[in-house]
Amino acid sequence: MAPAACNYGFTWHDKIEHFFAFFVLALLLDFSFPGKPFNLLKAAVLLLYGTGIEVVQLFVPCRDCSVIDLLADVLGIALYLFSIPLIKLFPVLKYRWEE
Template sequence: MLNFLIKNKKKITYLSLIFYWLILIIATSLPSKNMPNIKLNDKIEHLLAYFILGFLFNLSILFQDKFKILKNNAFISSIVLLMIYAILDELHQIFIPGRDGSFLDWSADTIGIILGVLGTYLIVNKITKIKLL
């Protein structure tokens, strides 16, 4: 099993990112009355959602070889690109019935992104014993 994961790490990471991001896009596009009622604080939901996105996105950048500038600056590029996406996501929610975009939501998204990217480095450093930061 471990050999399979190592051998297919790029595919697994990319597919996980695509699948998760699609779920996130769909979830943020639903009118509020169609949202599943999860009993978490709204800001915690934002933080957790973007933590996972930050983790998967940064891992994908670290595993890819096509864009060296992104890979060499994965920490900052992951954070900046996802912060831009989070702004666009909050703006798009203004047009969804019963939803709104807010600076506080974006702030929670950003904290989740930063923690997710840091989480990637902690795990990768632990597994590979290679200092990435």
């Protein structure tokens, strides 16, 4: 018996999951190194991680490498970067930027 086809088509929920996952990863990475600002190096590390995940999926059955997933990753990282001023307003989180 032949294996079942794995083409699930394009779904938005996967892209939304990538978007929010990389927002949270950016926040966690930034808070892990409070002495350093969120900069290009931190963003590049996350983007490299996302790229690695996509490349690995080339070798996993029923998975594919998607540039749109990478775009969702980048947008999640960018959302974190642009939301830092709002995050600073939360008393429980603003300690990250205090000296």
